[in-house]
Amino acid sequence: MIRFAVIGTNWITDRFLQAGEGVADFTCTAVYSRSAEKGQAFADKYGIDTVFTNLQQMAASDAFDAVYIASPNALHKEQAMLMMAHQKHVLCEKPLASHRKEAEEMIAAAKKYQVCLMEAMKTTFLPNFLQIKQHLDQLGPIRQVIAHYCKYSSRYDAYRNGEIPNAFKPELSNGSLMDIGVYLVFPIIYLFGLPHQITARGYTLSSGVDGSGSLLLQYEGHQALLFHSKISTSHVSAEIQGEDATMVIDQFHRPSRIIIHDRNGQQTDISLKDDQPAMYYEIDHFIQCIKQKKGQSPVNTFALSVQTMSVMDEARRQMGIIYPADRQM
Numbered sequence: 001m002i003r004f005a006v007i008g009t010n011w012i013t014d015r016f017l018q019a020g021e022g023v024a025d026f027t028c029t030a031v032y033s034r035s036a037e038k039g040q041a042f043a044d045k046y047g048i049d050t051v052f053t054n055l056q057q058m059a060a061s062d063a064f065d066a067v068y069i070a071s072p073n074a075l076h077k078e079q080a081m082l083m084m085a086h087q088k089h090v091l092c093e094k095p096l097a098s099h100r101k102e103a104e105e106m107i108a109a110a111k112k113y114q115v116c117l118m119e120a121m122k123t124t125f126l127p128n129f130l131q132i133k134q135h136l137d138q139l140g141p142i143r144q145v146i147a148h149y150c151k152y153s154s155r156y157d158a159y160r161n162g163e164i165p166n167a168f169k170p171e172l173s174n175g176s177l178m179d180i181g182v183y184l185v186f187p188i189i190y191l192f193g194l195p196h197q198i199t200a201r202g203y204t205l206s207s208g209v210d211g212s213g214s215l216l217l218q219y220e221g222h223q224a225l226l227f228h229s230k231i232s233t234s235h236v237s238a239e240i241q242g243e244d245a246t247m248v249i250d251q252f253h254r255p256s257r258i259i260i261h262d263r264n265g266q267q268t269d270i271s272l273k274d275d276q277p278a279m280y281y282e283i284d285h286f287i288q289c290i291k292q293k294k295g296q297s298p299v300n301t302f303a304l305s306v307q308t309m310s311v312m313d314e315a316r317r318q319m320g321i322i323y324p325a326d327r328q329m
Contacts, residue, residue, distance in 0.1 A: 002287050005030035005050075005058065005088075007079055008070035009042040012093065016068055017046050019277035023284045025291075030064045055079065059086040066290060068120070069093060072172035073179075074325050077102040080117065084109045089116040091286050095182045098173040098325035100309040107302045116289050118282075118297045119305045121186045125281035127272045128255040132240070132247065133191060135270050138260060139242025145188065145224035146241075147252035149180050150212065150234035159205070167230070168207045173323045175209030177202070177312055181228035183253035185315075186308045188217060188224050194307050195219050200315035203231075210321050217311070254278055 002025055006013050009031065020026040030050040033039030039051040052058035059082045066089035069079050077097050080090045090110070096119040097103040110117035123129050136142065155165040167174050195217035202213025212229035227234065238252040245262040249255045260268045282300075289297050296302050313329075316322070 001025050001027045002066055002089075002290055003027055003029045003064045005032065005052075005064035005067045006070065007032045007055075007067060009033050009038055010070060013042075013068070013070045015277065016070065016279055016283070019279035020283050022276065022280055023287065025287050026283060030058065030061065032058050055082060059083050059088065065089060066091065066116075066286070072166055072169075072174065074098055074171060074173040074323070077106055080106050081109050084113045084115050084117065087113060087115060089286075089290050091118050091120050091282075094119055094121045094186065095178050095309065095312065096305045097309060098323055099313050099329050100306060101329050102325070103306050103309045107296075107306070110295055110302075114295065116286070116295055116297075117302075118286050118289065119186075119300050119308075120279075120282055120286075121182075121300055122278050122282045123183060123187045123253050124190050124299055125285055126254065126278065127274050127281075128258060129187065131258055131270050131272060132249065132255065135247065135258075135260065136191070136240070136242075138245055139240060139247060140244030142192075142222045142240060142242050144222060144241040145192075145239070147184050147188070147224070147238040147249075148227045148234040148236050149183050149251075149253050150227060150229035150232050151180065152233045153230040156211075156231055159207070164207050168205060168209050168211075170208040170321075170323050173325050175321060176212050176228050176230045177210055177315055177319075177321070180230055181213065181215070181226065181315075182308065182312065184226040184228060185215065185311050186304065187252065188226065189307050189311065190304060192219055192222075192224070195224070195311070198311055198314050198318070200318040202315075202319040202321070204319065204321065205231075208321070210316075210319055213315070213319060215311075215315055 032052045069092045197218035199216040202210040211231040215226045217224040238249040240247040250257040
């Protein structure tokens, strides 16, 4: 068994543990929370043995082998570096860091301490996303990609009422691009590589983070237009348009229905039935990387994480979104 600890007790950690229950060789033995009361309540909910309220004590413990980091973006690097220095494998929520330099420092630490570090981007492991990759050649030369991830944040009502929840704080390296747009940028780079030109626009909230925005990624022969938002909701399908056919995808970040429309009007459904929780596949893959003593995932590679951060750094520069963490760049 690979014994996991979790940092954070929010909804995404709930999803992580619920998905992990179905993965062979997964168990959770420790949780970190700043609040002993919240940490104990979370531990009781999932039958977790150990609760930490001090990260240094947690890192030095032998109660776990790997840690899932689901803290705010600005804390990813510091927490991951501490855990890796104590020989803990790290599965870190997306985005891996606040910016490229932090990501590179985390990768260097993983190599130094010979542990596995992986960005927890679930999309690239989903069976239906792999269907997209495997059937791209049926479309002919790719000319356009249009994808959306726009979802009204459950915390935006509080923001509109004058509060500033964590989801909209620049000091936590949050905002629409980092929290939602990454679900588009990372898979696009996985499929097509780095673009040679980036154009980004966005709407900046008074707190200093972006509420919504768009990226135009220019490739040789095609372009990808990506829309992201935490202050509105989209119900539009994604498309990958080729000269011979168009692939229509219900949700690019978590596809469940994929239809190929050829020029003659014929439709081919290439969707797969998938009853597993979305995070099941990344957890299983990460465990296999640990068991096979791989320092990095062959899917969510170090290079892919760095390239994604590079694109988002440039997008934020163009939008004028600056975080306190950027002072380290």
